[in-house]
Amino acid sequence: MLSSNIVAPNTHADPATRAAPVDAAATHAAQVAPRVDSPRAGQPQGTSRALSPAEVDAFGRELDALRQATVADLGQRDVDHIRSMIRLVRYTETGGRALLHFGIGPLTFAVGVTALAAAKILENMEVGHNVMHGQYDWTGDPALDSRRYEWDIVCDGDHWRHSHNYEHHTFTNILGRDRDVGYGFLRVSARQPWKPLHLVQPFGAVLLALMFQWGVALHDLHIDETLTGRQSFATLRRRARPFLHKAGWQLAKDYVVFPALALANAPRVALGNLLANGIRNLWTFAIIFCGHFPEGVQLYDEAATADERRGGWYLRQLHGSANLTGSRAFHIFTGHLSHQIEHHLFPDLPASRYPELAPQVREICARYGQTYHTGSLAKQLGSVAKQILRNALPTAA
Amino acid sequence: GVRVRRNYSISSGSSAPGARRIEITVRRVPGGRVSTALHRLRRGASVGLDLPAGDFVLDPDSDRRLLVAGGSGITPIRAMLRDLAAASDREAATARDRAPASHSAPASAHVVVVHVARSAHDAIFAAELASLATRLPWLHVHAWRDDRGGRLDTAALHALVPDLADRETFVCGPPGLIDLVSTAASSVGAGHRVHHERFVVTAPATTIAAATIQLLRSDTTVVADGAGSLLVQLERAGQRPAHGCRMGICNTCRCRKRTGTVEDLTTGAVSSEPDQDIRLCVSVARSDLALDL
Numbered sequence: 001m002l003s004s005n006i007v008a009p010n011t012h013a014d015p016a017t018r019a020a021p022v023d024a025a026a027t028h029a030a031q032v033a034p035r036v037d038s039p040r041a042g043q044p045q046g047t048s049r050a051l052s053p054a055e056v057d058a059f060g061r062e063l064d065a066l067r068q069a070t071v072a073d074l075g076q077r078d079v080d081h082i083r084s085m086i087r088l089v090r091y092t093e094t095g096g097r098a099l100l101h102f103g104i105g106p107l108t109f110a111v112g113v114t115a116l117a118a119a120k121i122l123e124n125m126e127v128g129h130n131v132m133h134g135q136y137d138w139t140g141d142p143a144l145d146s147r148r149y150e151w152d153i154v155c156d157g158d159h160w161r162h163s164h165n166y167e168h169h170t171f172t173n174i175l176g177r178d179r180d181v182g183y184g185f186l187r188v189s190a191r192q193p194w195k196p197l198h199l200v201q202p203f204g205a206v207l208l209a210l211m212f213q214w215g216v217a218l219h220d221l222h223i224d225e226t227l228t229g230r231q232s233f234a235t236l237r238r239r240a241r242p243f244l245h246k247a248g249w250q251l252a253k254d255y256v257v258f259p260a261l262a263l264a265n266a267p268r269v270a271l272g273n274l275l276a277n278g279i280r281n282l283w284t285f286a287i288i289f290c291g292h293f294p295e296g297v298q299l300y301d302e303a304a305t306a307d308e309r310r311g312g313w314y315l316r317q318l319h320g321s322a323n324l325t326g327s328r329a330f331h332i333f334t335g336h337l338s339h340q341i342e343h344h345l346f347p348d349l350p351a352s353r354y355p356e357l358a359p360q361v362r363e364i365c366a367r368y369g370q371t372y373h374t375g376s377l378a379k380q381l382g383s384v385a386k387q388i389l390r391n392a393l394p395t396a397a
Numbered sequence: 398g399v400r401v402r403r404n405y406s407i408s409s410g411s412s413a414p415g416a417r418r419i420e421i422t423v424r425r426v427p428g429g430r431v432s433t434a435l436h437r438l439r440r441g442a443s444v445g446l447d448l449p450a451g452d453f454v455l456d457p458d459s460d461r462r463l464l465v466a467g468g469s470g471i472t473p474i475r476a477m478l479r480d481l482a483a484a485s486d487r488e489a490a491t492a493r494d495r496a497p498a499s500h501s502a503p504a505s506a507h508v509v510v511v512h513v514a515r516s517a518h519d520a521i522f523a524a525e526l527a528s529l530a531t532r533l534p535w536l537h538v539h540a541w542r543d544d545r546g547g548r549l550d551t552a553a554l555h556a557l558v559p560d561l562a563d564r565e566t567f568v569c570g571p572p573g574l575i576d577l578v579s580t581a582a583s584s585v586g587a588g589h590r591v592h593h594e595r596f597v598v599t600a601p602a603t604t605i606a607a608a609t610i611q612l613l614r615s616d617t618t619v620v621a622d623g624a625g626s627l628l629v630q631l632e633r634a635g636q637r638p639a640h641g642c643r644m645g646i647c648n649t650c651r652c653r654k655r656t657g658t659v660e661d662l663t664t665g666a667v668s669s670e671p672d673q674d675i676r677l678c679v680s681v682a683r684s685d686l687a688l689d690l
Contacts, residue, residue: 068664079398134648137674140400146648166641166649310663313644347646 048319049369060311062364067346070353071138078350079139085126085332086143093119100272101262113272117279118333123152124284125335130351132161137348153213154250156242159220169347173292173320174300180292181299183208183215184224187391188293188384194394201392212281217243283333286381287324291340294322294383296373317344318365322373323358324380331355341372400445402672403431406569406594407449408472408522410479419446422521424469453594455480459565460507463558465578467513467570471521473594474510474569478536481508482529509537509558513574516544549574551581562587569594608682612636612690613655621682626662628677631690638677638690645679652677657686 051059096115099108128151130136136144150157163179171177175191182188186205187198208215221239225231254273259266298319305316324330324338331338331354339354342361349357365372375383409420426432438444455462455477466474510530514520523540530538539557541549554577555561562585568578575593582591610619610630621630628650631638641649645663651674658669659680667683668675 064663071664071666076398134651137648137651139398140402147651161647161649162641166647169646170642170644310644348648 048371051315051368051370055368056311056315057309058311059364059368059370060309060314063314063345063361064310066357066360066364067349070346070349070357074138074350078136078352079141079144081352082127082131082136082144082350085122089119089123089127092116092122096272096276097258097269100269101258101265109268109272113275113279116272116276117283120152120276120280121283121333122335124280125287125337126332126351127335128152129335129337132157133165134348135350150246152250153216154243154247155213155217155219156246158242159217163220165347169344172317172344173298174302174305174316176302179219182293183219186388188387189299190391190395191299192391194391198392198394202389205388209282209285210278212285213277217247286377287334287337289384290324290377290380291321291337293387294373294375294380295387296371297322314345315370317341318361318370318372320344322375322380324377325374326377328355330377341374401431401670402447404450406453406473406476408475410476410483422469422472422475424521451594453567453569453592455567456565456592461560461564462508463511463561463564463566464508465511465513465554465566465568465570465574467568467574468515468519469521470568470570470574470594471512471514472569474512474567475522475525477567478508478510478526478529482533482536485533485535507535509539509564511539511541511549511554511557513541513549513570514543516542549577551577551584554578554581555585561585564590566591568592605683608657609685610682611685611687613687614690624681626678627659627675627680627682627686627688630682631677636690640678643678645676648676650677651675653689655687655689658683659686 092115096112096117096119099112099115103109103112128149131144131149132146132151134146137146142148146161151160168178168180173181175181182192185197186201186208187194221236221243222231223236226233226236254277255270258273259270262269298316300316300320305312308316318341321340321344323341324334326334326338332352336351336354337343339351339358342349342354342357343351345361346354346357362372405421405423407419408422409418423432423435425436435444453473464474464477510526512520512523512526514523517523517540520540520542526538526540530536541553541557543549546553558564561582564587566578566582566587568575568591572595575595579588579591579593582588606622608621610621610627611617612619612631615636617636619631619634619636621627621634625633628638628640628643638652639649641647645661654668654671654673654675656671658667659675660667660683661676661679662681663679668680669684
């Protein structure tokens with residue numbers, strides 16, 4: 001399993017020993033008061049009330065209760081949902097590939113590319129990402145087993161389970177711990193130190209968007225650490241092995257095997273696969289960047305979260321994420337990451353439950369005076385673009 | 398939508414009519430997950446089956462047997478009886494061809510059944526056993542009902558089966574019954590002739606002072622106290638199980654629990670069924686455990 005990948009010793013206390021009595025009111029309250037990190041602090045979205053330690057714990061208990069109620073209700077309809085999604089992926093992928101392989105002319109090509117892109121998006125986001133979080137482990141179904149699932153993307157499943165399920169979801173938005181903040185090279189907040197290289201980050205962001213699956217795949221290799229001398233080449237080589245294996249398979253599948261099967265249509269199939277992968281890249285990039293990098297989303301210092309309890313962790317997930325508004329189909333095509341807040345509060349609950357949970361989460365947040373970031377895709381994308389452009393320049397925190 | 402695994406005895410026997418069919422007999426447990434679902438099963442539903450396993454099988458060579466069944470422990474006993482009855486019918490048929498003799502007891506089979514149940518209402522297969530006993534001269538069935546005769550004890554068992562010492566004994570039922578039969582047989586020097594099938598009884602989740610954790614893959618045993626999480630306990634004992642967040646989010650430490658009871662500290666959920674996945678970082682031992690580590 002993952003043990004060889006885990007290099008960072010974990011200093012967090014055990015939950016059993018972690019339930020410290022409520023004390024140290026002043027420092028704790030200061031710690032959980034969210035920081036508004038945008039230079040335009042004071043805009044309507046950014047102001048959450050600072051909570052006392054007792055309130056933080058009560059907030060956590062309410063969310064725990066919500067989680068418990070959902071767990072108790074899990075059943076056939078959740079399994080029906082994910083299985084229908086898996087079927088949908090199969091049908092659209094088969095249909096798309098058939099059109100690319102046997103179709104003639106630009107129209108079947110366009111429809112085929114769209115169908116294949118849709119299949120890859122659904123497989124990566126609504127099926128793969130969610131299954132790999134363990135959202136369906138309770139079913140005992142080997143086809144829905146988080147540890148065995150392998151998705152249709154160049155990123156190795158075990159790498160993802162480590163860098164995403166563990167690092168990103170545990171240390172969400174903690175500077176220096178959550179490597180998803182700017183993916184190691186983008187400055188998405190004025191609280192990150194500015195470097196001259198950030199001047200070209202708008203181009204870097206576009207490149208990442210186009211090649212997003214490769215960014216995701218390389219993420220857990222820590223290449224930046226090898227470049228700066230903090231990780232040996234030997235370690236990098238060892239870490240790269242599963243990636244090279246997986247990426248090799250994916251490339252062979254999309255650009256050798258399927259084109260070869262298409263005989264004379266080989267160039268059409270290879271191009272179609274490339275475009276489908278590209279569309280999937282752009283879409284996943286857009287959804288994921290809108291989940292964590294719009295204005296108003298908070299970043300945290302490691303020291304300030306050192307003795308965070310469960311309620312504090314919930315608060316950090318809430319203030320470190322932003323939702324997207326849209327239709328049911330839109331939510332499904334984002335893998336329900338349009339409910340990034342609910343996903344971060346309850347990463348192992350079936351994602352199709354997030355739309356039902358959202359109003360209840362919002363209601364709890366409202367009672368505790370906590371901001372709930374949400375907006376349309378267009379608005380949030382604009383906000384992310386603004387952040388990337390503005391932070392390319394050396395602005396002060 | 399959940400897959401759950403249970404072991405049931407085959408109650409139809411190996412030579413049942415229409416040998417392609419397997420019969421199991423399930424007593425519906427109030428609040429029981431699988432037994433309730435099985436009782437509600439509709440025609441056409443799919444049920445996964447694993448290979449049969451176990452060593453509770455008839456000894457082909459013994460000529461005098463005692464079969465003791467308690468509660469739903471009757472199911473494998475019934476299968477054994479059906480096998481014996483079918484063998485006897487076959488022998489009778491061959492014998493009839495040669496000389497018109499009726500159902501004589503096959504020399505190899507003299508069987509006493511003690512069928513223990515709480516009440517007549519609770520006794521599964523009582524009518525079938527009674528009709529078999531009328532038909533087959535070599536079969537004696539004693540129906541013991543707790544609500545009439547009180548609990549079966551060794552004295553009563555000796556009274557029902559005076560020749561216990563001479564019999565190969567097969568017992569299936571709750572642990573108390575198995576102990577009772579074993580004690581009774583041992584007292585007449587036949588303890589080694591008792592074969593039994595135990596039911597897995599799920600232990601209630603109670604805080605315990607110490608638990609033995611068996612790590613099946615590495616073939617080691619760790620002693621843990623009943624307080625800290627399993628992850629901490631294992632680490633304290635020098636083990637290095639895979640883990641991540643240590644707070645029940647990331648799923649890295651998920652592992653298969655083969656037997657035993659644990660409690661999830663974050664949810665209070667108790668897992669006592671065999672072969673369930675648990676997260677080490679948020680689970681505490683509530684009994685001795687066997688883990689797939």
